[in-house]
Amino acid sequence: MKLAIIKYNAGNIQSVSFALERLGVDFSITDHPEEIRAADKVIFPGVGEASTTMRYLRDKKLDQVIISLKQPVLGICLGMQLMCRYSEENNTDCLGIFNETVKRFVPLGDMKVPHMGWNNLTLTNGWLDPAIENQYAYFVHSYYVPVNSTTMAITEYMHPFSAAIHQQNFYAVQFHPEKSAQTGNLVLKSFLTV
Template sequence: MKLSIIRYNAGNIQSVSFALERLGVDFTITDDPEQISSADKVLFPGVGEASTTMNYLRNKGLDKVILGLKQPVLGICLGMQLMCRHSEENNTDCLGIFDETVKQFIPKGDMKVPHMGWNQLKLSNGWMDPALQNKNVYFVHSFYVPVNPHTSAVTEYINPFSAAMRKDNFYAVQFHPEKSAEAGELVLKTFLRS
């Protein structure tokens, strides 16, 4: 299996790489459209800011490459948010795979922003392994995707939000599977089997 990780100005490629190495998976980190398009599976990770990242993707032509992919693609954290139509983060137009607007958390009581830490998954329809029901996974984010028809798992922090989504060949998680211990490994394995 050929797995490509899309290289752009994202901060968590290293930890994703370590997680895949632990699973014994070979992969290439690349921003080459041909390598990405010819891969069997594609990972679209991300830690960073939406508008800067979208500008980078557009300048490299990677926005069109991602939209044209027919193989399974997994967006992680910012990667998931950029798959949406728009983000409130610096009023950014994104890829539009999911017709959703990414919203900013508004702090409430002692619930601070960014949302950082372990929270429980509640699976709804979708692609995630049933063993992940009620499992805790690791989040770090200030923006979220509301619950929508493509939501595969919901987490509650300040309000319910999409912890995972799927539409056609596009899979996405808001949490960091590479930092979520056994539950995160199961998410990566499930995607790699898709």
Template sequence: MKTVIIKYNAGNVQSVMYALDRIGAGYLYTDDEQEIRSADKVIFPGVGEASTTMHYLRRTGLDQLIPSLKQPVLGTCIGMQLMCRFSEENNTECMGIFDVDVKRFPAATGMKVPHMGWNNIGHYNTKLADGLPDNAFVYFVHSFAAPVCEYTVATCEYIQPFSAMLQKDNFYAAQFHCEISGNAGQQVLENFLKI
């Protein structure tokens, strides 16, 4: 099986590589269109700022390539947000795979933004969650989130409910960092590679 991690100007990709190494999954880290198109699975991870990252994706054509893929694609953290229609982070038009807008967490007394740390997820309705315990704990670092919508297949609550995971056709996404979410994150990655 050929797994590709999409190479673009995002941070934290090394952690994804380590996570795949831990589960014995081979991968190729590339931005080459033919390599990406010929992959069995594609992972679109990262940490970053929406407008800068979308500018890079447009410049390289990845903004057109990613939505056209037919194999299973997993976006995590900023990868998930950029798969949505729009982000309030610097008013950014994104790729529109999921027709939902990413919004900044509202101010709330005693609650810090960014949402950073371990939180539990629930209401699973996806193969990505196979084998996860109820209310599994995973690791988040984000100030923006997709609201609960028709594509939501797992939820979390911080200040308000939001989408912890999204799914549409062959596109899967997780707001949390699978690669640093312990056993639960490893299970999600293993499940994705089995799809």
């Protein structure tokens, strides 16, 4: 199996590639449309700000490449948010793969924004290994995807939100599997076997 990590200005590419290295996966980091299209699986990482990143993807025409992919694609953190229709982060039109609006956490009492640290996952159904149920994953984000019909795992911070979503060949997680210890490995393995 050949996996492609989409190369762009995302902050966590190195960490994602190390995680795959530890799992013994053969991968390349690339922004060549042909190489991305030819991969068996694709990872769309992401750490950064939505509008800048969308502009970068459009300039490189990677937005069109991503939405046209037919193989399994895993979005991580900002990657997940950009797969949605629209983000409140600087009012950004995103890729529109998931018909959802990405919302900002509004600070509430003692609850701080960003939501940062380890939080547990409640699986609804779908592609994630059942062993992940109620395990902890590492989150860092100020924006979230509300619970919707594509939600595969729920986490609570102020209110429930989507920790994982899935629709057709598109999979995505809000947390960082590359930094989520054993739980993260299980998530990546779940994606590698879908």
